[in-house]
Structures are given as structure tokens and as C-alpha cells.
Amino acid sequence: METVRIARTAVDTALFHIDRPYDYHIPPGMNLEPGQRVIVPFGNGNRRTEAMVLAVVEESNAEKLKSVIELLDTEPVVDGNAIRLALWMNDRFYCTAYDAFRAMLPPDIGTSRGSKRASDKVERIAALAQPLEEVISYYDALPRSAAAQRGILKLLMSGSIPVAELLEYSGASAPTFRKLVNNGIAVIEEVERLVIPEPPVSVPEITLNAEQEAAYTGIVKLTERKNACCALLKGVTGSGKTLVYIKIIQRVIADGGQALVLVPEIALTPQLIAVFSDYFGERAFVLHSALGVSERREAWRSIRAGFADVVVGTRSAVFAPLERLGVIIIDEEQEYTYKSENSPRYHARDIAKFRCVQHGALLLLGSATPSLETAYCAAKGSYESFTLKERYNKKTLPLVEMADLRAELRKGNDSTISEPLAKEIAKNLEAGEQTILFLNRRGFHRVSLCSDCGETRQCQNCSVPLTYHAHNDRLLCHYCGFSAPREGRCSKCGGGLVFFGAGTQKVVEDLNVLFPGVEIMRMDTDTTGYKGAHKELLKKFSRSKVPVLVGTQMITKGLDIENVTLIGVVAADMMLYVDDYRANERAFALIAQVIGRAGRGGKPGRAVIQTMSPKHPVLLQAAMQDYDSFFESETQLRAAQGYPPFGEMIMLNLFSGDDEVLMRICAALRDEIDNAVKELGLEVRIFGPASARVAKINNRYRRHITLCGKADITTRRYVAALLRGFRTNPANKGVVIYADLHPNDF
Secondary structure, X not given: OOOEEEEEEEEOOOOHHHOOOEEEEOOOOOOOOOOOEEEEEEOOOOEEEEEEEEEEEEEOOOOOOOEOOEEOOOOOOOOHHHHHHHHHHHHHOOOOXXXXXXXXXXXXXXXXXXXXXXXXXXXXXXXXXXXXXHHHHHHHHOOOXXXXXXXXXXXXXXXOEEHHHXXXXXXXXXXXXXXXXXXXXXXXXXXXXXXXOOOOOOOOOOOOOHHHHHHHHHHHHHHHOOOOEEEEEEEOOOOOHHHHHHHHHHHHHHOOOEEEEEOOXXXXXXXXXXXXXXXXXXXXXXXXXXXOHHHHHHHHHHHHOOOOOEEEEOHHHHHOOOOOEEEEEEEOOOOHHHEOOOOOOOEHHHHHHHHHHHHOOEEEEEEOOOOHHHHHHHHOOOOEEEEEOOOHHHOOOOEEEEEEHHHHHHOOOOOOOOHHHHHHHHHHHHHOXXXXXXXXXXXXXXXXXXXXXXXXXXXXXXXXXOEEEOOOOEEEOOOOOOEEEOOOEOOOOOOEEEEEOXXXXXXXXXXXXXXXXXXXXXXXXXXXXXXXXXHHHHHHHHHOOOOEEEEOHHHOOOOOOOOEEEEXXXXXXXXXXXXXXXXXXXXXXXXXHHHOOOOOXXXXXXXXXXXXXXXXXXXXXXXXOOHHHHHHHHHHHHHHHOOOOOOEEEEEEEEEOOHHHHHHHHHHHHHHHXXXXXXXXXXXXXXXXXXXXXXXEOOEEEEEEEEEEXXXXXXXXXXXXXXXXXXXXXXXXXXXXXXXXXXOOO
């Protein structure tokens, strides 16, 4: 019997419960290779759908197969390594295979439109506002007449994109896009375009101190093995890890390799980008979602063509098409931003490990405060470990003072600035030195409370209180964007309103009372979302020597300003008492990082931590930058509870517009999982069902069930089968479900 050529494909619109390879007949004369994209007829209606060719095979029994309609790429856009990576992601992260490919490619990679020049202006960026599963559900429910909305969502499913280019490529109108925004499906963010600056004529030769040299020598030996391995470079803040990175990259390039450097968020680390540009010039490329579609496409193609020695980028850059990878460096590896919140819900560290195995490369994880998982692997010898205990050029760590807020209240001080912190700020003002105050909450007051009935003003769409913002005198929801005017009296009983809790705006107001006439800058999402982008604010703070900067988490890393000698942690307690097993870890990392911003020049640094719990062990450990003690105590807690790194977590997230239906389905699902655990002998504990931390967002109720224990292949395959069966059960209509391995929030 005569054989015919068959394309085995991953189809774009295949939801997880029907996701599998689909075979199509290749028409005579069409030359296909694995890694090319095609258009195929899919489903009962034979919709024209994009697909990725996984393999080309010959079979004799292909009479009933549909045929490939069109070839989109003249050459493969992914290679064999990328195909194997996508299929591994499909198995591990409960995503479709095409979701995995979508994460690897810039949006609209096949377009023939001309590229636009990069701009350094602030730009409006469109992105999805809901999990991909919910967006797909919304997409499938759209009527045939909503083709323009479908076109917009198709592009947004590939990643964020400038609004202007979204409308251009989709052909949709601005009102059509606005409809998706108003429905809570899409969101507009305003970000600064970042372009690597031109390199100077010459750069200084890097001189390493003894500790750095020892770390460099040991790490280079690992790269010379040409076998996959992982190492941790743990160094206190200001120890010069970046200089070690550069020397290692220079060596890898000299040996014919390429380097990939991941940072938590490029907008927060402009100094690092400039440094890499200085040393590697036009052979250094940036990959970041804030770049336009044409710019990302151009950078991606240049990297794939072999023009890059170094790629610097955020989480998605882990897929950069480098073929001679010698080292992947993940800086500040403990940051939660390395975990994707949309399908595929991968952690960049896991992808980096897989790619290093493929290329025989080194994965180097750098941090002053490593994640517990990474530190545990280093402690038991799975990772090599190198330590920088001293600051570069022997600079001393800041001296830290605890300010007891209980004593402040007893003295009648209800300001956000304690007396000890105020005294230290006054000293800095007199000496002409700069101060940074850290509070991980924007806004003015957190919530309004009725002094008579205790009622708080809630968002009409979400189960969260509205936050008061003084700059526009309105109450705002930080989840869905709903806003309302501030009321003078309680809408329920007419009682008087009081405000409690404080944000960055309130801190600035209190500082203005204490230090009238002193210039104070504020840096949070309210001040960096439009005109004042990160780069301009930091440049002004540094060059103009503005006396005080008040900011949220975005000021805790990436700042190296010599004249900053004082750090104030305004409200340390709000980071500790959070219903999440990672609360201590995140609090330690944030406080240690922000304290490390002080005393990086020739002058010694100081810090004041304001807290109701001045003897809390995590605060004392962070104040001393004593990571080893923190690791010892925290791992004991984790081991007793079976939490990572001593167990793995898979969270099943469920959404519905009807909370009663959702509760009923969650209860039935829990019973089903209980039975399966007993029958299959799964080594897991089951938590829930429970409401999510924010139980309702955009009028969608949210609950979850969590499996904690051994996420081996049997457990993962059971969860995958459960997801497939859930979607095909008519009783679950209207309820969205997805699984998340190692969720950021628990």
C-alpha cells in the first residue's frame, strides 16, 4: 500500500481536555519540516486554525485525515530542542502544547509588516486581565459577529503588546478594545520603553577581590566541564555579584558559547542593563514584553541568527533561541516574578534547568537571600555553592535600629514616622545625605471604617476594601480598577468615617508635616504608571540628590546610589503576618534587600525598622543579614509542615459567577480526590476547598483545592486526567478550572 506524508501537529485552539497531537495529510508539493507553523481545519466546523508541526511521518492508512491548508513559515521557527521543551512543559505544567510554543515566540512572528524604531517614551501596553483559561472560555462564548474581539484576544493570548500595534495587527477599533477592558478581560498598563544604550569607547578592566576571584575560578571550572550543572552564588547586598557574572560571561564567550541573563524586572534594574551594554555592546540583546511587537520580533530573529553573545531579559527571555548556550544566570533568583501567573504556569528556573541539560550548560543562581528551595539544594550538595561574605571594597553593612511602634503609640505618636526614624532623617538632612523609606503599600489610607457600625466600603466587583487615594480624592480597587468618590458619611448607617492603615501617600504627608519645605519623591505604581517612569525618577533622585525617596517594593533592588546612607522600613509587620507559608521568607528577603541599599558609597549606612514586634526573630535575622540562621529556623518549620522544599504543591483553582454552584462542585471534587488518593496510593495531603485570599474578582468567585506532597509522575498524570474529565462533565458547566504547580500564593 502506498504511503503518504503526515504532519503530526499541536493545534492552537485545543483546550487542555482535548489537547493531543493531531495528524493531517500533507498535500503533494508542500515541503514541511518539524518546527514550522501551518493552517489546518479543526473541529466540526473545520475552522482555519494555527498549528505547530511536531513531526513529519509516513503512513499508509490516511484516507480519513484532513489536509494541511497553508504553510505559514518558510523555515522552522523552533528547533528540535524547543519542541522537546514544549512537550515537557505540556506534561509538567498542565498547559496545552501550543500554549508552550506560544510562550517561546514573539507575537505575530510570521507577519511581513515593517519594523518600527524603538522609542524611549512611555507607552500604553495591552495585556490579559484574567487567567488564560477564563479568557478562552470568554473567547469561545463570543458570537460569530464578534470577530474583531476574537482577533484582539488572539494576539493578547501570545503576550502583552502595545495598544497601537494591537489595533493595527488585529484590525479592530479602539471602542472594540475598550469593551474588553470594561468587561475585565483586558487591561492597559503604561510602561517605559527600555533600549540598551550605546556602549562607551572603552570600559574599565574588572578587578575582583579575593572572595570574588575564588568564586569566579570555581564557577568557570563548572562551565569548562560542558556538562549540565547548577550552582548558587550567595553574596550579601553590595558584594559585587554582577562583576563576577560579567567575568564568567566573558570567559564563556571566549570559549565560543553564549550567555542568558535573567533579571526580575528590567524596568527596575536599568543600571544592570547599562553595565551589560558597556561590556558587550551590540552583541548584547534585550528581550522584554514592554518592547513593541516589531522590536521583539527583530530581536528574536537576530538572536536566532546567531548575532547575540548575551541576552538580558525578564522571565520570558528564558526561551531566547540561543543555540550555543554556555551559561544561564538568574539574578535575584528568589523573586516571585520568575513564576508565570498565566498558562503555561512555569517557573523560569525549571525551564532554565531543562535547557541547561539540553546544552550541557551551567545554571548559575545569584542572590543575597536565596529561595529556601535553592538554599536547600545547595546545603545537601545537589548544587555547587559559592559565597561572598563581604561587601565589595570592604564596605561595612548598615547598622540597624529597631523602632518599637508600641512605645510610640503609648507616647501618643500615631504618625507613620517614629521618633527614632525622624531623628535619623533629620541627621541626614543636616549632613546632605539621602534617605529611602520603604512601605509595601501604595495609596493614602488603606480603608475607610465607620466609627459607629464598623462597615468598610467594599469594591462592588471584588471582595476587597477600597483604598483611598488622596491625589484624586477617590476610593480605588487595586484588583479590577473600580473607583468611587470618597463619601463623607457611612452609606449604611450615616455614621462618621475614620481611615486606618497607611500607604506611601500618607507617609509623604507625615514627612511634609515633620520636615516642611524638604523635597520628597514617591515611587510606586501610581507615580510610575504614566509620566514619571522609573528611569527618570531614579535619575532625578540620584543626580539632584533629592533628600527623601518613599517607595514600595520597586525600590528594594537595583539601586546603587552612593549618597544614600539611611533606610527606613516603615511597617515591617504587614509583611510578616500574612496567611502564606512563604511570608517569613518574603519578609526576610525584602527587608534584607532594602537595608542593603544604604552605605554603598564611602559613607557608612544606617537603617531603622519600625515594628510592633521588635524581637521577632525574622526581623532580627534580616537586620543582621544573617541568612544562615534564618535558613536553619525556616527549614525546620517547613520540614514539620511538609511544605517546599520538603514537598511539592499542586493547586486546583476554580472560578464561577455563582458561589453556591462553585461550593457544591468544589465539595464533590474534594470527595473525588480523596477516593483517588486512597485508590492510587498518592503520597499527598489535601487542603481545602477554601476561598482564595481574594474570594471574588470582577464578580467571579474563586476557590481552590491544594495537593501537597510528592508530585511524582503518578500524581501529575492523575491531576491531568482530573482536569480533562472535569471539563467534559456537563454538571460543571460554567465553572473554570486550572492547575498550578508551586503557586505563588497559598
